[in-house]
Amino acid sequence: MNTDKNNRVMSKKRKEFEAWLVSDNVIRHVDKDDKFYYASQDALYRNRLYTKEQAWEYYKKEFIN
Numbered sequence: 001m002n003t004d005k006n007n008r009v010m011s012k013k014r015k016e017f018e019a020w021l022v023s024d025n026v027i028r029h030v031d032k033d034d035k036f037y038y039a040s041q042d043a044l045y046r047n048r049l050y051t052k053e054q055a056w057e058y059y060k061k062e063f064i065n
Contacts, residue, residue, distance in 0.1 A: 013060075013064055014056075017055075017056055017059045017060075020059060020063075021038065021052070021055060021059075024041075025040055025041040025042065026038050026039070026040050026041070026055075027039050027040075027045060029045075031048065035050060036050070037049055037050045038050075038052075038054075038055045040058070042062065
């Protein structure tokens with residue numbers, strides 16, 4: 001039963017992450033090697049998250065835990 005609740009909570013958090021990723025708080029930028037990355041306002045756009053999975057891990061660390 002607890003696992004089901006955890007899955008629902010994480011599903012909700014993943015939806016919130018998806019909204020955050022396309023919000024004004026996150027930009028998609030290109031580095032000097034022409035690679036796309038995400039950067040977030042809360043890190044003053046200094047963080048470089050090259051994959052959506054990296055962005056998700058960052059989001060979990062900063063906003064969920």
